[in-house]
Amino acid sequence: MSAIPAFRSVEATSAEVAALKTKSNLASISLGSKIISYSDEFFAEASNLLKDEEAVFLPEEFTDRGKWMDGWETRRHNKNYDWTIIQLGYPGSIFGFDVDTSHFTGNHAPVVSIEGANASESDVSSGKAEFEEILPKVNMNPGSHHYFVFESPTKAYTHLRVNNYPDGGIARLRVYGQVVPQTLVAAADGLVDLAFVGNGCRAVACSNQHFCSPSNLLLPGRGKTMGDGWETRRSRTPNHSDWAILKLGIPGFIEKVEFDTRQFCGNFPPLVTLHGTVSSEDLPTDDAQWVEVVSAVPLTADAQHYFDATGPKDVAFTHVKFTMYPDGGIKRIRINGRPASS
Secondary structure, X not given: OOOOOOEEEEOOOOHHHHHHOOOEEXXXXXXXXXXXXXXXXXOEOHHHHHOOOOOOOOOOOEEOOEEOOOOEEOOOOOOOOEEEEEEEEEEEEEEEEEEEOOOOOXXXXXXXXXXXXXXXXXXXXXXXXXXXXXXXXXXXXXXXXXXXXXXXXXXXXXXXXXXXXXXXXXXXXXXXXXXXXXXXXXXXXXXXXXXXHHHOOEEEEEOOOOOXXXXXXXXXXXXXXXXXOEEOOOOOXXXXXXXXXXXXXXXXXXXXXXXXXXXXXXXXXOEXXXXXXXXXXXXXXXXXXXXXXXXXXXXXXXXXXXXXXXXXXXXXXXXXXXXXXXXXXXXXXXXXXXXXXX
């Protein structure tokens, strides 16, 4: 067993939490996270822990088992403790957690701990996987976000076991981390989407994310609603532009790109550009040299747009900067290229 990693509890308004939220939520249902097993979910399903949207409370909503709650809630009077096992969407190292008890007031889980395992799904399901403690028992408050940040990221895990002492409710679990790909996901033509979250890409900065986060640009599939793309507020300043910087999962030579405006009809960006740079930093410095990869191209509503990269073919970019003129929303970005390590 590994030693328990050092961690600290931090305030929701702290810069540490802002930095934490630039990481990928490895427990997101959008990444394919799922519940493997649980001890009990009498009042509310464990799968609610993985929802991307914030928890809600419906005062008049009841089920045949009692009050409807948007979270995981077990029955009362447990003599031991409750637990659920989560398969992360992709294996990854963990930078911190948000254990959210929103709307659970007289029925929240008073104490929680979290364990991790790096194992196959079959070993987890059969009980052969070895779990080790990542977050020891911590006290929970009712109706609150609880942020925990590790001093350094953990090793990579595939599964988590959330322990609820002795019983009660948890609304959401956010597992902020960095995807550690087992193998790169490649297309039939041999190109790799360097901007895919499953290949380790992350959104590290943006000018604005008023409606939804640029991290959504990296998700698998084409999404379900306009809310799972990246959308900025309306600008009123002449010559305005909005931008997002993506740290590619692996440095690579960019050959083709796709900009998808699915479900963005009255709010898609009319013009966009893509630039690339090489940096050893998580976020390139202000004096980074950005090279044009795709020149100013128009986009249309609710459509996939494909372009050949026109930038240098001999530069293995580490980051790209996508810019919208003047503002708007876009669903997905695919940066298809050849990894520098291949």
